[in-house]
Amino acid sequence: MTEIAVPTGQVGAAAAAVEARGAAMTFNAGRPNEVIALAPIDLTVAPGELVSLIGPSGCGKSTLLRLIANLLEPTDGSLLINGKPASQARLDGDYGMAFQQAGLFDWRTVSRNIELPLEIKGWDRTRRRARALEMLELVRLCDFADHHPWELSGGMQQRVAIARALSFEPKLLLMDEPFGALDEMTREHMQTELGRIRAATGAAVIFVTHSIPEAVFLSDRVAVMSARPGRIEAVIDVALGERTELTRGDPLFFKHVTEVREALRAGHGVGGGMEDR
Amino acid sequence: MFVLSLVLAAAMWELYKAVGPETGGKVLGMRVLPKAEDRAMPHVWEMFQRFGRAEVRSSKDTVLEAVVSGAWYSFRIALAGLALGTAVGFGLAVLMARFRVVERGLLPWLVVSQTVPLIALAPLVASWGGKLHIGGFTWQRWMSASIIAAFLAFFPMAVGALRGLSSPPPAALELMDSYAAPWRSTLFKLRIPAALPYLVPAFRLAANAAVAGTVIAEISAGVRGGIGRLILEYMREATGDPAKVYTAVFGAAAVGLLMAGLVAVVEMTATRHLRKEEFA
Ligand SMILES: Nc1ncnc2c1ncn2[C@@H]1O[C@H](COP(=O)(O)OP(=O)(O)OP(=O)(O)O)[C@@H](O)[C@H]1O
Ligand SMILES: [Mg+2]
Secondary structure, X not given: OOOOOOOHHHOOOOOOOEEEEEEEEEEOOOOOOOEEEEEEXXXXXXOOOEEEEXXXXXXXXXXXXXXXXXXXXXXXXXXXXOOEEHHHHHHOOOEEEEOOOOOOOOOOOHHHHHHHHHHHOOOOHHHHHXXXXXXXXXXXXXXXOOOOHHHOOHHHHHHHXXXXXXXXXXXXEEEEOOOOOOOHHHHHHHHHHHHHHHHHHOOEEEEEEOEHHHHHHHOOEXXXXXXXXXXXXXXXXXXXXXXXXXXXXXXXXXXXXXHHHHHHHHHHOOOOXXXXX | OHHHHXXXXXXXXXXXXXXXXXOOXXXXXXXXXXXXXXXXXXXXXXXXXXXXXXXXXXXXXEHHHHHHHHHHHHHHHHHHHHHXXXXXXXXXXXXXXXXXXXXXXXXXXXXXXXXXXXXXXXXXXXHHHHOOEEOOEEOOHHHHHHHHHHHHHHHHHHHHHHHHXXXXXXHHHHHHHHOOOOHHHHHHHHHHHHHHHHHHHHHHHHHHHHHHHHHHHHHHHOOOOOHHHHHHHHHHOXXXXXXXXXXXXXXXXXXXXXXXXXXXXXHHHHHHHHHXXXXX
């Protein structure tokens, strides 16, 4: 349980993108297969801020993301998204989601995939199409609007998934190991792309990852979690300024990487399950 | 390829007639090889010649005309049964996909339903139907056969469609949930398109079942005018006119082929349309 303060500049300006107060999750409570996935969690994410969640497998990162997305109801505590209860935020389309698998629908073209949430929200055809093209421009895939997902590389599919998640302009983007299935080169490229997309949209991001350098490179803050029961062990502020390819060679970058690794070790003896890439 | 295999089958038949024992082969008093004599196994050309001759001595209609009209009649019965069975099967699958309780309660009964012997069921359906009078509607005998066909056809459809509708991975369902999509949107935009690869083979099975059901129902419920009835009638004349019953068997095969052709056409259009242009 770590109280994370809202950066002072943001207080009073706008409601926090995410505000978890003692949010906890126990699966199968009271039954023999009970799992305490998350001990009460306090976490505040400011508008436009990127916070990474990193921790060993099974520490509840995906569960926390599902709580924020209102795909699960917390067994205790409360969650506010943009100042609203999570259930209302889901109905209002306050957040978009992207997972490790791009999860595009094979029977739809790229642009119709991006239009999917807009169709569900009842946008008309011309508006949908126009927005899909805008989003394709944002993720630099204009030439692929009418292709089918299987014609795209993994990295391109993941960009389409991000475009889909951002198509209705949510103020919050939830990402669960979105680059986990990509090769190293594509992965670094996607990290840079995400930085650019964030700058363009101003969306806050919660980013689950297993890679320490990735967390450091992307984040304003890194929340280090530990398991059994899942909790936030430490929060590390990353002060790297604007990220460029040079950032990856910056001594300060390595200092933060070491800091995160040590926090992970402190959480559970060894840095088990972590990747050093 | 198809024609070649037909020729091959005919050649096998004639070969067996040439070398097979006239009186059939017996092992320990049990007949294991069929008699090769002309009464039990008429020549292939005799079967075809039989098509051209009169059906019964007094009539001027040829066997060909009788078989073709019987096959066409049965085909339409099977088609009605297939349409009904597909609609009911798909409807049940949607219900089961929507409500877990329905799935748990219904699925075992669907399985049990397929173990009911048709020979017993067909006359029952015919007699129930005969008592049915709703307004100006009166039950036609052919409807009993269509019902039986539908009874056989709905099952593969229901099971296949349920599989297909439940095939989207949890992540895809969560994605729809994250958009706060109503169940209807999830059905039309995710579940049905994802079910398509399952629906195609299910429909093929249903079509075969509808044809089999039709022929069986015609025989056991005594529906006149179809190929099943012809098989039954010609069987009775088999001693005096052995080639005749085979003409009806060819007719039944023709119904199956016609259905297979139709299924292929439906599959092609469905796959092309549903894949590209979504519905709703
Ligand atoms: N639906 C569920 N029912 C029961 N237990 C669950 C369920 N979902 C997750 N858990 C349990 O909750 C714990 C946290 O799972 P979660 O998926 O959030 O971990 P994670 O940090 O995302 O792990 P990974 O890094 O492997 O993705 C695990 O012990 C898991 O077994
Ligand atoms: Mg996870």
